Amino acid sequence: MRWFLFAPLLLALFPVFLHAQEKAKPDLDGFNTLVTPFLEKHCFKCHGTTKQEGGVILHKLNGDLVAGPHLRRFRSIAERLIKDEMPPKDQPRPHVMDVKKVTDWIAGEMKKAGIKDIKTVTLDLPKFGNRVNHEQLFKCGADTVIDAPPRLWRVSPYIYQTFARNVGKARTDVAQPFSVIPGHGFKDYACESEIDEPTTAQLIRNANAIVEQQTRYSIENGKVKPIGFAMPREFIPLFDPAKTSTRAEIEKAITQQFNLVIARPPTAEELKRFADLMQKNIATAGQVEGARSTILTIILLPEVVYRSELGNGKPDAKGRVMLAPRELAFAIAYALTDRRPDKLLLDAAESGKLSTREEVQKHVERILDDPRIEKERVLRFFREYFDYEDAVNVFKNVKDNPNHEPRVLVADTDRLIQYFLDRDTDVLRELLTTNKSFVAYSSDNKTKKVVMAGAANKKFIPSSYNVTKWSEEQPMELNPRERAGILTQPSWLVSQSLNTDNHAIRRGKWIREKLLGGSIPDERPGPDLRNVRPLRPSSRHRG
Numbered sequence: 001m002r003w004f005l006f007a008p009l010l011l012a013l014f015p016v017f018l019h020a021q022e023k024a025k026p027d028l029d030g031f032n033t034l035v036t037p038f039l040e041k042h043c044f045k046c047h048g049t050t051k052q053e054g055g056v057i058l059h060k061l062n063g064d065l066v067a068g069p070h071l072r073r074f075r076s077i078a079e080r081l082i083k084d085e086m087p088p089k090d091q092p093r094p095h096v097m098d099v100k101k102v103t104d105w106i107a108g109e110m111k112k113a114g115i116k117d118i119k120t121v122t123l124d125l126p127k128f129g130n131r132v133n134h135e136q137l138f139k140c141g142a143d144t145v146i147d148a149p150p151r152l153w154r155v156s157p158y159i160y161q162t163f164a165r166n167v168g169k170a171r172t173d174v175a176q177p178f179s180v181i182p183g184h185g186f187k188d189y190a191c192e193s194e195i196d197e198p199t200t201a202q203l204i205r206n207a208n209a210i211v212e213q214q215t216r217y218s219i220e221n222g223k224v225k226p227i228g229f230a231m232p233r234e235f236i237p238l239f240d241p242a243k244t245s246t247r248a249e250i251e252k253a254i255t256q257q258f259n260l261v262i263a264r265p266p267t268a269e270e271l272k273r274f275a276d277l278m279q280k281n282i283a284t285a286g287q288v289e290g291a292r293s294t295i296l297t298i299i300l301l302p303e304v305v306y307r308s309e310l311g312n313g314k315p316d317a318k319g320r321v322m323l324a325p326r327e328l329a330f331a332i333a334y335a336l337t338d339r340r341p342d343k344l345l346l347d348a349a350e351s352g353k354l355s356t357r358e359e360v361q362k363h364v365e366r367i368l369d370d371p372r373i374e375k376e377r378v379l380r381f382f383r384e385y386f387d388y389e390d391a392v393n394v395f396k397n398v399k400d401n402p403n404h405e406p407r408v409l410v411a412d413t414d415r416l417i418q419y420f421l422d423r424d425t426d427v428l429r430e431l432l433t434t435n436k437s438f439v440a441y442s443s444d445n446k447t448k449k450v451v452m453a454g455a456a457n458k459k460f461i462p463s464s465y466n467v468t469k470w471s472e473e474q475p476m477e478l479n480p481r482e483r484a485g486i487l488t489q490p491s492w493l494v495s496q497s498l499n500t501d502n503h504a505i506r507r508g509k510w511i512r513e514k515l516l517g518g519s520i521p522d523e524r525p526g527p528d529l530r531n532v533r534p535l536r537p538s539s540r541h542r543g
C-alpha cells in the first residue's frame with residue numbers, strides 16, 4: 001500500500017488533531033470573576049488574613065498559571081476540591097457545578113502552562129462519578145438545566161470492534177486502537193481516550209487490514225471473482241483487468257463504501273472529492289493500488305470513530321437544542337447496542353420521523369422489545385456495575401480448586417440478570433435479594449434443552465453453589481440462609497477476592513461505592529507499608 005496516496009487527505013480528515021496551539025495567555029479575567037469569589041466564599045475563612053491553616057494562604061494567589069509562581073498551589077487546590085476534602089467536611093459544601101467550573105478553569109490554565117498530566121485535577125474522570133452531588137443529580141427539577149455542550153464522542157472499543165468485523169467480515173485481524181480502563185468497575189469512557197499518534201497509526205493499520213479483506217479476489221477467465229464475503233459487488237468493476245473503470249463505476253463504489261462504513265451516502269461534494277481522488281490515485285499508482293488506497297481513506301473518516309452531538313434546530317427557552325435526527329439515531333443505537341443504528345432508525349431519521357420525544361421513545365421501546373436485537377450495552381452495564389466478570393481474571397490454584405470454572409459462574413450471573421430484566425419488576429431489589437440462581441446453566445444448541453455447563457467436570461456444581469443435586473429447572477432455588485442476590489453469587493465473590501483468599505476490604509469498597517454511592521479516598525501516596533514488619537520497640541522509643 002502506498003501511503004503517500006492518501007497522506008494529504010488524512011490531514012484534512014482528522015481535524016481533531018489540528019487544534020490550533022492556543023496561545024498561552026493566562027485568563028486573569030476568569031481568575032478575578034470566577035476563582036477569587038469562590039475562594040473568598042469557601043476558603044478565605046481558614047486560608048486568608050486571619051487564619052492560615054496548614055500554612056496555606058489563598059488570598060494572595062497570583063492567578064497567572066502560565067508564568068506565575070503558584071502553579072503547584074493551584075494543583076493542590078484542585079485536587080482537594082475534586083476529592084471533596086476542602087473545605088473540611090463540617091463546613092457548608094460548595095455547589096458541585098461551582099467546583100467543576102473552578103477545577104476546569106485550573107485544568108485549562110495548567111494546560112496552557114504546558115502541563116500534560118491534568119487528569120487528576122478535573123472532575124471528568126469516571127472514578128469521580130460518585131462525587132457528583134446526589135441531590136443535584138436526582139433532583140432534576142424544572143429548574144435544572146444540564147450543561148451539555150456540543151461535543152464529539154469517541155466510539156467505544158466494542159463498537160469499533162463490531163464495525164471492523166462487519167465491514168471486513170470474519171477474518172479481519174484488527175487490533176484494538178482504544179483501550180478500556182483496566183481493573184474494576186466501569187471501563188469505557190470516551191473522555192479517557194484521546195486519538196493520539198499511536199492510536200492513529202493503529203487505525204491506519206486496521207483500515208488496511210479491513211481493505212485487504214474487502215479487496216480479496218482472483219481473476220478467473222479474465223473476470224474478477226471475490227474471495228470471501230467482504231467485497232461489495234460495487235467494487236468488482238474497479239479491479240477488472242480488461243478495462244479502466246468509468247466515473248460512474250467509481251462513484252458507485254465510493255457510495256457503497258460510505259454506506260458500509262458510516263451508514264450514509266456521501267454528499268455531492270464528498271462524492272466529487274473522493275471520485276477525483278480515486279481517479280488521480282489510479283493515474284498515479286495504477287488501477288488496483290489507486291482504487292484500494294481510496295477505498296481505504298473512507299475507512300479513516302472521522303465519523304468512523306466519532307459520533308457527534310452538535311444538535312440542530314431552534315433553542316428552547318433554556319437555550320437547549322435537540323440533537324439532529326441522525327445524531328439521535330446513533331445516540332439511541334449506541335446507548336443499547338454495539339452496532340450502527342438499524343435500518344428502521346436510519347430511515348426514521350432520514351424521513352424526519354425522529355425529532356420528537358415520542359418518536360424517540362417509540363424506537364427505544366422497539367429495540368428493547370425485540371429479542372432478535374442483542375442489547376450488549378444493557379448487560380455490560382450490569383456486569384461493570386456489579387463487577388463480577390473479573391472472576392475470570394482471578395487465578396485459583398487448580399490443585400486446591402479442581403472444580404472452579406469462572407466462565408460458567410459469570411455466565412450464570414449474566415443469565416440471572418437477564419431473567420430479572422425480562423420480568424421487569426423490582427429488578428435491582430431482586431438482584432440484591434433473590435435466592436434464585438442459575439447453576440451451571442447452558443442450553444443445548446440443537447434440542448434447546450437445559451444442560452449442565454462445564455459438563456466435563458460434573459463435580460463443579462456442589463462446590464460453587466453448595467447444591468447437592470443439579471436440576472434442569474432453572475433458575476434453581478438456593479438455600480435462602482446462604483444466598484441473597486448477586487453479592488452472594490460465586491462469580492461476584494470470586495471477582496472480589498484474591499487468588500488465595502477472600503478480600504473483605506474489596507467487598508466493602510464495592511458496597512460503599514456502588515451500592516451506597518459513597519467514596520473511599522485513594523490510598524495516600526507514599527511508601528507501601530503493608531509488608532514492612534513493625535519495628536521492635538528500642539531503647540530510643542521509650543516512654
Ligand code: HEC
Nearest residue numbers: 039042043045046047053054056076077080086087088091
Ligand atoms: C474550616 C477551615 C478550612 C476551610 C474553610 C478550608 N480549609 Fe483548607 N485546610 C484546612 C486545614 C485545617 C488544613 C490542614 C490540614 C489538611 O491538610 O487537611 C487545610 C489544608 C489545605 C490545603 C493544603 C494541602 C497540602 O497538601 O498542603 C489546601 C490546598 C487547602 N486546604 C485548600 C482549601 C480550599 C481550596 C478551600 C476552599 C474551597 C479550603 N481549603 C477551605 C482548613 C480549612
